[in-house]
Amino acid sequence: MKWVLLAGAILAEVTGTVSLRLSEGFSKVVPTVVVVVGYVTAFVLLSLVLKQGMPIGIAYGIWAAVGVALVALAGAVLFGDGLTGVQIGGLVLVAGGVMALEMGGAH
Numbered sequence: 001m002k003w004v005l006l007a008g009a010i011l012a013e014v015t016g017t018v019s020l021r022l023s024e025g026f027s028k029v030v031p032t033v034v035v036v037v038g039y040v041t042a043f044v045l046l047s048l049v050l051k052q053g054m055p056i057g058i059a060y061g062i063w064a065a066v067g068v069a070l071v072a073l074a075g076a077v078l079f080g081d082g083l084t085g086v087q088i089g090g091l092v093l094v095a096g097g098v099m100a101l102e103m104g105g106a107h
Helices: 002-022 029-051 056-079 085-104
Strands: none
Touching (some): 002 029, 029 056
């Protein structure tokens, strides 16, 4: 269940972040509401993940890394932000770092 909650937290944070761009400096009401709801939902779900016993370093590492990757991809797809080879390499390194963090915590 904690993995489902973590996935929900990630999706809520990504939705909030993409909506932040769409809000145009909080000048558009609907995207602004989505930002607030997205971030509140993300933090509530993340707190439930922690309450279920997932170590904070693992939970936050996965949440942040997957969120960064998804926001970068969403920016490229939705807004034409583009991704260079160096940026893609950076995302791969971030993913590798999170996997190392997870594997290093295995008993």
